[in-house]
Amino acid sequence: MNARTRSRRVALATAVVIAGGAAALGLPALATAAGPPTLPLTGGTFDWGVKQSFRSYVTGPAAGTITTADGASANANGTFHFTGGTGSYDTATHAVTVGFHGSVEFVSAPHGFDIKLADLKVTTAGTTGTLTADVTAAGSTADDVAFAALDLSAVRPGSGADGAMTFGGIPAKLTAAGAQAFNGMYQEGTALDPADLAVTATAPTTPPTTPPTTPPTTAPTTPPTTPVTTPPTTPATTPPTTAAPEAPATVVDGNLDWGVKESFRSYVTGPVAAGKVELTDGATGTAAGYRFPKGTGSYTADGKVLNAAFSGGVRFLGHLQQGAYALDLKLSDLKVATKGATGTLTADVSSKDLNTGKVTDYDDLAIAALSKVAPVSDGKVVTISAAGAALTADGAKVFSGFYQAGAALDPVTVAVSLAEDAGLPSPPAGTSGGGSAGSGGSGTSGGSTGGDAATIGGTGGGTLAATGAGLPSGTLLGAAGALVLAGAAVTVTAARRRS
Known part of the structure; x- marks a missing residue:
């Protein structure tokens, strides 16, 4: 085998192992036979956009x-294109470590933040990996913050220039350390932008002296030939009795309790957006968000099918x-439709684009x-308590x-009455922060920076980190850090695109 052929085999083995999956499990012997326990990786590139909406915010509303x-x-x-990637591939454990040159800095004088990301590193083990970076905010640096888990x-693997192995579209999610480092403004598991990576494995200059291990010659055991017994095909002689479908009960009143998203509410009324929340047509503020009253519709106990519409509206201005x-x-x-353990929340929506100012209206979105x-009924009142809510693609x-x-939204609680004399429960308990009609808001958040699990941010939750669109001023620098890495989260995009 000549050196060029051996180099190609090393590159292929390394690429497959880094990528993971069934193919990776088939080539560890090849990688080991082709070179020493550790192979150097050179010429790495890493293209990373942080988060498109965050970049638009920095150069748009933040005037940064x-x-x-x-x-x-x-x-x-x-x-952003990071270069000079060097590292190693361990043929015994199939672990990869690659560090890159370059930094990117986000600055906004009007909103008072200056955040820099540098010394990016990617490490993998099998089919998982981690992205780390040094994060600097207000002059203090937290080194090697592990904020993204790679899947x-x-x-x-694909192939790039000069024999590089490329890995595109690697899914990335926020880690617990990342959420902690940025004050929990994003939860562990929050999806980040996908990542691309390119590396080149360098073949050893001295050919190996130990030949590859001889593969086993034992043929696989012959599978049993006895066919599976054919199940009986004779249908039941007595058909089941079909019960008459249950008529749906009419909803005579009801309430929908929902806060949309707590961090979004806090951001709107906080010092960055300096806005307010307006409630209309009977909607009221509660400790957990907002209550939308006067429910109408129907409920069918068989199948737990609820279709209910509610009065009231909420408007966020900032x-x-x-x-x-x-x-x-x-x-x-707002309307809630459920069947069994799942359902949908719809609304008429008017949304103004932050960048263009265009207003778009949607019906029943x-x-x-x-x-x-999990509907619970006592015959007169049906309640659904704290159902999980996730943003849809249309909602985004x-x-x-x-x-x-x-993205996780606030939980949804519904109570509807099926009888005129039935009483409805009080709103669910929760942390204040929804704001009442015409309310403003203020808050402060100082904080410390630096350290292995540094908290870059303060104790307040009202920042645009939650929305991905705005950043705090002055003491809200911590929230800005969260937006960069958590909302702006660590999107690892890398590979062969150069400007």
């Missing part, structure tokens, strides 16, 4: 700048600019997919892309 340095550059599509199970609010989102005519729906549009489909 984004600067690359130290070997990083900006791609034509707005992402390589479905990634397959970022007052020249007499008009740049953020303007209104939800009204499916905003949230409901889960863990009304937030200008600041949240991705699947």
Whole structure:
């Protein structure tokens, strides 16, 4: 085998193992036979956009700048290109470690933040991996913050220039350490932007002296030939009795208790957006968010099918600019439809794009997919307590892309009465922060930076980190850090795109 052929085999083996999956399990012997226990990796590149909506915010409403340095550059599509990747591949454990040159800095004087990410590293073990970075905010640095978990199970290698192995679209999620480092403004498991990676394995210059292990010659055991016994095909002689379908009961009153998203509420009324929440048509503020009253519709106990519509509306206003609010989102005519343990929450929506100012109206838009729906009925009142709610793809549009489909929303509680004399329960308990009609808000958040599990941010939760669109000023720098890595989260995009 000549050196060129051996180099190609090393590259292939390394690529497959890094990518994971069934193919990776088939080539460890090849990698071991082709070279020493550790192979050097060189010429690595890493293209990373952080988060598109965050970049738009920095250069838009925040009137800020984004600067690359130290070997990083900006791609034509707005992402960032990190170069000079070097590291190693362990043929025994199949672990990969690659570090990259370059930094990217996000600065906004009007909103008072300066955040820099540098020294990015990717490490993998089998079909999982981690992205780390040094994070600097307000002059203090937290080194090697592990904020993204990478999933390589479905990634397959490709080929790039000069024999590089490329890995595109690696899914990334926020880790517990990342959530802790950025004050919990994003929960562990929050989806981040996918990542691309490119590396080149360097073949050893001295050919190996030990030949590859001889593969086993024993043929696989012959499977049993006895066919499976054919099940009886004779149908039952007596058909089951079909019960008459149950008529749905009429909903005579009801309440929907929902806060949309607590961090979004706090952001709107906090010092960054400096906005307010308006409630209309009978909607009221509660400790857990908002109550939408006067429910109408129907409920069928068989199948636990609920279809209910509610009065009231909520309007979020923020970022007052020249007499008009740049953020303007209104939800009204909310409806809940459930069957069994799942359901949908819909609303009429009016949404203003933060960047263009265009207002778009939607009728009966499916905003949230409901889960863990467990209706409980006493014959007069049906309650659904704290059903899970996840943002739909259509719902993500009304937030200008600041949240991705699947993002967790506040839990949904519904109570409807089936009898005129039935009383409805009080609103659920919760943390205040929804705001009442016309309410403003204020808050502070100081905090410390630096350390292995540094908390870059303060104790307050009201920042645009939650929306992906705005950043705090002054003492809210911590929230900005959260937005960069958690909402702006660590999107690892890498590979062969150069500006």
